[in-house]
Amino acid sequence: MTRESLLMPVLIGASVLAIIAACFLGSTALPPGRLLAALFGGADAGDRLVVWQIRLPRAISAYIVGAALGISGAALQGLLRNPLAEPGVLGVSASASLMATFALYYGIASITPWAVPIAAIIGALAATALITLAALRTQSVVTLILIGVGLSSFAGAAMSLLMNLAPNPFSLSDMINWMLGSVANRSFDEISLAAPFILAGGAILFATRRGLSALTLGEEAASGIGLDLRRQRIFTVVGAGLATGGAVALAGAIGFVGIVAPHLIRPFVGHDPARSLVPSALLSGLILVVADIFIRLLPTSAELKLGVVAALIGAPAFVWIAMQRRGGND
Amino acid sequence: MTDLSVENLTLCAGAMTLVESASFNLAQGEFVALLGPNGAGKTSLIRAGIGLQSANDGRSLLDGTPVHGLSPAQRARQIAYLPQIRPLAWPNAVRDVVSLGRFSHGAPLGRLKGLDAEAVDRALEACGLTDLASRRTDTLSGGELARVHCARAFAAEAPLLVADEPIAALDPRQQFRILDLIRAYVDQGGGALVVLHDIQLAARYASRLIWMKEGRIVADGPPAETLTANRLKDIYGVTARVDGAHIHIEGAA
Numbered sequence: 001m002t003r004e005s006l007l008m009p010v011l012i013g014a015s016v017l018a019i020i021a022a023c024f025l026g027s028t029a030l031p032p033g034r035l036l037a038a039l040f041g042g043a044d045a046g047d048r049l050v051v052w053q054i055r056l057p058r059a060i061s062a063y064i065v066g067a068a069l070g071i072s073g074a075a076l077q078g079l080l081r082n083p084l085a086e087p088g089v090l091g092v093s094a095s096a097s098l099m100a101t102f103a104l105y106y107g108i109a110s111i112t113p114w115a116v117p118i119a120a121i122i123g124a125l126a127a128t129a130l131i132t133l134a135a136l137r138t139q140s141v142v143t144l145i146l147i148g149v150g151l152s153s154f155a156g157a158a159m160s161l162l163m164n165l166a167p168n169p170f171s172l173s174d175m176i177n178w179m180l181g182s183v184a185n186r187s188f189d190e191i192s193l194a195a196p197f198i199l200a201g202g203a204i205l206f207a208t209r210r211g212l213s214a215l216t217l218g219e220e221a222a223s224g225i226g227l228d229l230r231r232q233r234i235f236t237v238v239g240a241g242l243a244t245g246g247a248v249a250l251a252g253a254i255g256f257v258g259i260v261a262p263h264l265i266r267p268f269v270g271h272d273p274a275r276s277l278v279p280s281a282l283l284s285g286l287i288l289v290v291a292d293i294f295i296r297l298l299p300t301s302a303e304l305k306l307g308v309v310a311a312l313i314g315a316p317a318f319v320w321i322a323m324q325r326r327g328g329n330d
Numbered sequence: 331m332t333d334l335s336v337e338n339l340t341l342c343a344g345a346m347t348l349v350e351s352a353s354f355n356l357a358q359g360e361f362v363a364l365l366g367p368n369g370a371g372k373t374s375l376i377r378a379g380i381g382l383q384s385a386n387d388g389r390s391l392l393d394g395t396p397v398h399g400l401s402p403a404q405r406a407r408q409i410a411y412l413p414q415i416r417p418l419a420w421p422n423a424v425r426d427v428v429s430l431g432r433f434s435h436g437a438p439l440g441r442l443k444g445l446d447a448e449a450v451d452r453a454l455e456a457c458g459l460t461d462l463a464s465r466r467t468d469t470l471s472g473g474e475l476a477r478v479h480c481a482r483a484f485a486a487e488a489p490l491l492v493a494d495e496p497i498a499a500l501d502p503r504q505q506f507r508i509l510d511l512i513r514a515y516v517d518q519g520g521g522a523l524v525v526l527h528d529i530q531l532a533a534r535y536a537s538r539l540i541w542m543k544e545g546r547i548v549a550d551g552p553p554a555e556t557l558t559a560n561r562l563k564d565i566y567g568v569t570a571r572v573d574g575a576h577i578h579i580e581g582a583a
Contacts, residue, residue, distance in 0.1 A: 081419035081420075082419075210433070213426075213430065213433075214430060214433050215419065216418055216419050216420050216422060216427070216430065217416075217418065217419075217427070217430060217482070218413075218416040218417075218418075218419070220382075220413040220414075220416065221411070221412075221413050221416070221479075221482075223382055223402060223411075224382070224406065224410075224411030224412070224413060225406050225411075225430055225431065225433040225434055225482075225486070226401075226402045226403035226404075226405065226406030226407070226433050226434030227402060227433065228401070228402045266420070270422055270423050270426055271420040271421050271422045271423075271426075271466075272420070272422060272426060273420065
């Protein structure tokens, strides 16, 4: 119980520290005095620019993208009763980023700044709904993951097609950004376009979290104890779709974060899916902020993409979690 | 007094008729065993009877109100349902799983208060799980896990209980323990409908037997009246000698 009651304060404290550290570290070192002054409106214009236009929006983007993927991952795992469910693994992120790229490619994005987030969300909702439909037809976890793999591959192939047809190298590099996932050069304007969707999705998932606990018993017994299964499925799909779509609109496809954080959180909350949602969101945000700091400090000639680093850490974790599963309920 | 009254219920899946014009009643204070071979439609009947599945024809009334008119939570507060046991998705603590029995009362897992916490304590106590309350469910034996599911159903403190093969795959001692728990629940005023495959145990515990064959209810009454050698031959296709409550099944007919 003490472990669980410490969890939230520790995560919140670490998150705040990580975001401050992200503002502090970078190519130009900002001593703490100048950083504080810049944060609170003092200091010179250059410092304020670095903090408010570059580092803070980047750190906050990483944090909310991580949080959105973390809460979506935890909720999908609860709904599908499977620790391997996650927007990236199930092809939801890839579908969202395909739709976003599509909107960019065909110039729909120039009509309204809302076009990209909305396209990403449509892609995410369609993929999540498809996965849930498949989940209605099969009890097999393996089948679901395979459908996700198929969906990811299809979205990847369609992305490659768009890249193949890319009219010029600039749109090509734009698309690569979407595919690999990155929070570099994000502004508060872009954050404010994605944030409402992420917040709405997160709020829906949070409000309907109790049903996820009930699903621990399986769908039949969960209905038996008074869960409205249809309603739960719809809300979780819509919530995860909105949050993931918003995250992809801001940062492109970043995979595997939503799998690692809930896995680490679960033992601290008695393996209750409902209680794992918020801590998973905070931890995922924290992981992405720290990963992004790491990327910026690495002395590589071209900056690594956040999605690449997330997958390099997350994919082995996915394999490890999969290998730990016992055959039982597959 | 809460009672469940199923009237002329018919349930089809495509061209197949799973349940055909079945009627029965379940009241508090009764221990009813539902018997029949695999595929007779027992699970379909109870699922449609408690409103988890919509029937093609007929109706099911809970205290005179159609079960379909009730919200899932309202229904769950009146009827505790124990489906055939499936593996749990996560290795929760025993107490957390039993707490899910209070779901329809709006209680969040892990933070039960007042009446909810007391109901869970009583259910744990009744099922002999108090010492195991903080154990993870993936460390339990099959018999212990079956008691956890029972405790979860009892924690709802609903006037009626519907259990689908609660003693399947348990050793003889555990089978008696589970049926003793259900009998204690009935003695305290509950009404239980239990799907069983062990005719001997059904005759011993139940006050009434409902016999199903090919989607129809073919008999409904106390063991002394409905349990005969002819019935066993008709329902299960076995030859048997019935001597009071003793049944000797001799082989396939």
